Amino acid sequence: MKKIFVCIALASAAAGVCAKDWTTIRFGVDATYAPFESKAANGDVVGLDIDLGNEICHRLNAKCVWVESDFDGLIPALNARKFDAVLSSMTITPQRAEQIAFSDMIYKTPTRLVTRQGANLQPSPESLKGKAVGVEQGTIQETYAKKNWAPKGVQVVAYQNQDQAYADLIAGRLDATLQDEVQADVGFLKTSRGTGFQFSGQEIPTGEAAIGLRKDDADLKGKIDGAIAAMVRDGTFLKIEKKYISVDLRTN
Structure with a gap:
């Protein structure tokens, strides 16, 4: 009990002092952007980003939850803690980087x-x-x-x-x-x-897409970056990508 109270007290003073529970990761997504994300006939969200997110969750032993939002509401909702990350073909820009953190690149976005x-x-x-x-x-x-x-x-x-x-x-x-x-x-x-x-x-040419994260969730960024690197290294990323497109967006 003493450890719990110490953790609560420190949390407000220094983000990341106590490890967070990432057994569930809630991804924000704008499901109107096939083949990256769209709605299937049964109402499920599907697409390249969805498969990538589900694979990341699998590697982190976490449950994926997909939360739909209009694209221009994704960053405000992320910072309002309505979900934990944005995986919705979001390109890294200086303006966005002032508001949120980003994972390592997932693909380029011409x-x-x-x-x-x-x-x-x-x-x-x-x-x-x-x-x-x-x-x-x-x-x-x-x-x-x-x-x-x-x-x-x-x-x-x-x-x-x-x-x-x-x-x-x-x-x-x-x-x-x-x-x-x-x-x-x-x-x-x-x-x-x-x-x-x-x-x-x-x-x-308009940049590179990545997963958007809150700046105080450095631990989650580390986990996601590790999963992305492993997926690229073992060929899983390319295998998922080829389900939807004929080119490798990481190199083209």
Whole structure:
């Protein structure tokens, strides 16, 4: 009993003094971003990130719990302790790193523009001036478009989730959407919804994705980093990745 009281007293003074119980890890996820994360017909969340998270939990002898959230609410919810980590194709940025910690890289996240076939648009402010481009709220694509395109006459329209952006693109209310290249390829262009649409222009390098963590959970970061390294080393990471995509996002 004395040890418990000492631990409680020290916890408020120095984060990480007492080891936390990570037998359950709650991952926050925006389930509108196939093939990384989406909803199956039975309501389960599925995808590359889900399989990676479940494998991490398996290696840490922990139970995985998936908590759904809109993407722009993931960091506030993480810091409010509604879950323990974010595994949702979240790219590392200086702005995000001010608010949370990140695991080691899980994969790279290039960005592409999607337009209707024959639109003759390019991912540049000159080409897109006067056009409406859809982005998902809170993403690096929203930040990029608002910084580089909006001041030069491009209408950047932010949506609560990626599916809403695609719906308006299909309906003709948008001229283009800007999002993760793999997500657009597998989650839209290679589906029936993507008929008549295409990538336009070259990819935009936009960084590396990792698992988001609270800054005071260094012990959990250490465990997750160790699991990621082991998965890469023994080939499990690549095996999971190949279920969903044909390229290795860690090297391409």
